Amino acid sequence: MKRIDMKNIKNLFYIGMLALCTASLAACSDEETYDFPGDPYNRVYMPDKSATYKIVQTPISSISNLKFETSLKCTQKASANIQATVEIDNSMIAAYNEQHKTKYEEIPAAALVIENATMTIPVGSMATMDTLRLTMSQDESIVSTLRSSNGYLIPLRLTTSTGGSSQPSTNVSTTYLVVTVTEDNVNHEAVESDITGTLVASQTGWSATTNGTVSTSYQPLSTMFDGDMSSYCYISATEDIKLDINMGKPYTFDAISLYYGYSYSWGSYEYGCLASGMTIFTSNDGTTWQSAGQITGSVSKFCVFYAPLTAQYVRLVKPKGSSSRVTLYGGIFNVYAK
Numbered sequence: 275m276k277r278i279d280m281k282n283i284k285n286l287f288y289i290g291m292l293a294l295c296t297a298s299l300a301a302c303s304d305e306e307t308y309d310f311p312g313d314p315y316n317r318v319y320m321p322d323k324s325a326t327y328k329i330v331q332t333p334i335s336s337i338s339n340l341k342f343e344t345s346l347k348c349t350q351k352a353s354a355n356i357q358a359t360v361e362i363d364n365s366m367i368a369a370y371n372e373q374h375k376t377k378y379e380e381i382p383a384a385a386l387v388i389e390n391a392t393m394t395i396p397v398g399s400m401a402t403m404d405t406l407r408l409t410m411s412q413d414e415s416i417v418s419t420l421r422s423s424n425g426y427l428i429p430l431r432l433t434t435s436t437g438g439s440s441q442p443s444t445n446v447s448t449t450y451l452v453v454t455v456t457e458d459n460v461n462h463e464a465v466e467s468d469i470t471g472t473l474v475a476s477q478t479g480w481s482a483t484t485n486g487t488v489s490t491s492y493q494p495l496s497t498m499f500d501g502d503m504s505s506y507c508y509i510s511a512t513e514d515i516k517l518d519i520n521m522g523k524p525y526t527f528d529a530i531s532l533y534y535g536y537s538y539s540w541g542s543y544e545y546g547c548l549a550s551g552m553t554i555f556t557s558n559d560g561t562t563w564q565s566a567g568q569i570t571g572s573v574s575k576f577c578v579f580y581a582p583l584t585a586q587y588v589r590l591v592k593p594k595g596s597s598s599r600v601t602l603y604g605g606i607f608n609v610y611a612k
Contacts, residue, residue, distance in 0.1 A: 316439050318440050319347055327342075328454045340410045345402045351400055352440070353439060357393070358432060362431075378427035379422050395438070425454045428452075478522075482498060503533060503534050514593050515591065526612045548590075549573045553568045554567060588609070
């Protein structure tokens, strides 16, 4: 019987494994392509860059941060120049709303500016050299009409591709852009001298309530109407603080004020309580509330409005943010009545 040389078998095994590894490395060194077996087409696709943008409507202007950009790609190197087109397909809104339980509306075509809706993937490349850009129109008369509380949906769909044996992807070809609308009457650039109203002299009958805890180590909420900034309340909560002011009757006013401070023989020190992120609401019945806008910038003792408000109730909402608790001081609250 012929003797089996185990050493030779082991050597042959290692030689075979080395050959396989060499072949694998050679394959990996080739530039990567995405060639799907059985698909004769070079598939053009649009990466999903779905995002949310907003429109802020103020009495003097309309502001939007809509600035969307995207390029197109394909699954293989283009054998010839490929031209592909992206369109807004509003027929997709109904299905989107049904799936996501939303009520987004179609945005008027005149409100949008689209650049490079048709793009080119050059021969030998796998991506477009140009970029689709979508922005809001600069025509104030058009944008100022976009006030739907439901918001708007812009469905972008890759519709056609020609050249280089290309076809649009069947499942990576859509992007959804949501545009929300906020009414903002807060004049973020105003200074105290811009206020034209006058502080209400008598606040008899004014009252306040809050969902937060009023510390017994400080003063009750009623001290916000006694004219003494050094007697102030301290509110804390583990959720957004809501501070509701009932002024007893409707007032028309162009600014509000909330602050506390100290008076000494050598001077006074005032500290504003209106902080960035706080939202101001007004109401005539204490049940139905209308947003007047959100405060931005540094902490201030006053907030000025573009257009005067008329209301009996004012609600201040201070968000909890990332902290475990949120706090709010209140020394003097008042409105600048017209």
